[in-house]
Amino acid sequence: MPSRSTLLDDRAIARALTRMASELVERCHGTSDLVLVGIQRRGVELAQRLARMIEGLEGRAIPTGKLDITLYRDDLQAIGPRPVIGETHLPVDLDGRTVVIVDDVLYTGRTIRAALDELADFGRPRLILLCVLIDRGGRELPIQPDIVGLRQATRPDERIDVQVKELDGKDHVELVRA
């Protein structure tokens, strides 16, 4: 019987995102060449919310893109029948820009590795930053986030489930133990 405990409810998520948005603007010294790229799935929705918050703070629209990393996964042969490939769409040229990768959970780091490879096929950003809602530890590659909502150490037999209003009807992050 899996046990579930709430890590962040909807209010906590909103507070975290607000803080992350300001941190972002601070780290990037403004927003002039900023573009947010959300990783499919749920990273996309988080990126869009962050963009709106930053727009609220700074008064200018931030371009937001979507990136699906399925074709760049390093375990493509092992995972069996193909997962559905989501949409990839980058609204602006990446050359010389500050790109912020946005994802819901950071774990082994392989998703981000795939994202970095894919972005390299699109152009050469001046600077790439990583922004995640939850860092659950357990890294298998030397990849670290620049902006984090919540750090939560986890064991391999545990799982972090993130739900977002746009896809799942509510905002909720919980820890699931098998």
Next chain:
Amino acid sequence: MTAPTLGKDLLGLEYLSADQIRLILDTAEPFKEVSERPIKKTPALRGKTIVNLFFEASTRTRISFEFAEKRLSADTVNVASVGSSVSKGETLVDTARNLEAMRIDMVVIRHPSSGSADFLAQRIRSNVVNAGDGTHEHPTQGLLDLLTLRDRFGRIEGLKVAICGDVLHSRVARSNIWGLRKLGAEVAVCGPSSLVPRDIETLGVTMFTRIEDAIAWADALNVLRLQLERMTAGFIPSLREYNRVFGITRDRLAHCRKELVVMHPGPINRGVEIDSDVADGPHSIILPQVTNGVAVRMAVLYLLAGGVPDWQQQGGSE
């Protein structure tokens, strides 16, 4: 409900379920985007070896497959050999065994004998993609035709598609009939009766003897290439007569619905089955077909290379 998978090979649309066909079409969408990028490559099939085994001369299909393979970062080898294996001296069985001995991952085969893709697939463990076997099937052409229609009309169900021309000798016609029927379209054929197979109506297809009737009825015309050999084999008296009686000409389309689209698997015999001003005109969606061809082939190769069914739903990111 378990997600559909494709199995080891793509041999024909007759063997696929509607769900499997939709899976391929849906998977083709993100691959369209890859072809629009500055770097038209993803590493999805990196390290895979694919042999294009073409026993029939074909430029466009082979090139389309080659682009699909290279854009997936696969290593490709082209083997071109005109004529059947019998005249070549090496049987198809031996070719198959040699390929397997070289540990080829996938084979794309085009061959003049119907059933040759099935034959190869039964004898090697590599994935086999049928790029056209005799007059039997050309499944990737059928799929890209479906995708192009779906792009244009938003659906396949209920669409009226008329396949026009030498249906008897056309593998494109057969694949189209299977694919369209499975996805709920209404299908008709139109051509000289000497070029329409017996019992075609048993496949759920209506027949028009006059091209004007087909044009009035259809949402889309899929115009087949008429080959010179048909004339010399005595099926029709001349190409000129064919164009006069069955050709898709501007006059014939003068009063048709604005939304009618015209497709053609290529290469076009201008002035025979279709006139130049139609092929280049506002109803034509021939070029989108070609673009979709690469995306569909990428989707097929990607899905086939997918390995053993051990489906785990993708959950949170890692």
Next chain:
Amino acid sequence: MTRPILIRGGRVIDPSRNGDGIADVYLQEGRVAAVGTNITGEDGARVIDATGKVVAPGLIDLHVHLREPGQEDLETVATGAMAAAAGGFTAVCAMPNTDPVLDNQGAIGFVISQAQKAAKARVYPIGTISLGQKGEQLAEMGELVGAGAVAVSDDGKPVMSSHMMRTALEYSKTFGIPVADHCEDMSLARGGAMHEGIVSTRLGLKGIPAAAEEIMVARDIILAELTGGHVHLCHMSTRGSVSLIRRAKDMGLRVTAEATPHHFTLTHEACEGYNTNAKMNPPLRENPDREAIRQGIKDGTIDVIATDHAPHHYDAKEREFDDAPNGILGLETAFGLAMTELVEAGLISLPELIFRMSTHPARIFNLPGGTLMVNAPADVVILDPAARWTVDPATFYSKSRNTPFTGRALTGRADLTIVRGRVVYDRAGG
């Protein structure tokens, strides 16, 4: 001097005398010496207990391909004669499309001598109609018959020229032999690989329409009427052909016809999956055609069952459907198929089957055998009509293995075959 044989207590079916009852059969000096009850043979006669079995005149197959000379890797006269014996046949007629073809007395003599050496089933050669089977010039029919040919045929190919067929039929009257035709209009058949119908449309294979056979059947019937010669129609496959033959017989014309076990058992659906073991010429047809063939066998429109036994190397059949050669084996499955599909199915009785596979073939080709009358040659088969067995080509005596019936459960097979008073096949141990 062969030991006499006393076959005791079997159900003796002899359609030549309408005989059907429990009896003993005594064979001596290569002939039927006596048929009756409670026969005591000589001391030293071999006694065979046939209780529960059927004793009949040996089966006769008017149409086999033995591949020798020229393709001895597929079959030889010896292996073919052995396969025939294992199938219950005491005699077969060997078609001449060998390499070289049997269009001269030397070739005919060769086949006869090979058969004598093998000493299994009898082999009667069929000579060609035309030299080289090219359809251009008549072969020397007199010479062929003199050397031992029992009929002429260009089988494998049709006689496209009506003039040649007419001449052959006229000329054959001098020798009293049948002219056997492979009925196929080549311009309609056009290199098709299977029956033209819904299955060929789906598989994308070129089809041979039923009309290709029927046109030639009609032509041959008309020529039979014109010439008064005896035309024998090989391997009939369509309902149209059966109708034409029925009318011809009603008109009293000298037309005989044969059909193969595969044509009364399978249909074109057997080609699904591009199964090359279902590829033959004439092709397997539709269900109504199969039904018509069965009806024809029942009412005698189809005179005899003949296998068209056509061995092919497994390599040759292991190719794309278009390129695979036509034909399947027949000798070792014929009786089982006939018993299962025709007798067990209630269409004809076992005596009627024996008539179609033994007595009548002998009659229409004027061959010895087909009867257990006193002094008839001692060509006898002991059949087990109730034996249930599964077809396994690995156990065939034929050199080849090309059959679509692998794994099929059949009822009925030969237990023991005797030719010229000698046991040439004994299932219980060679």
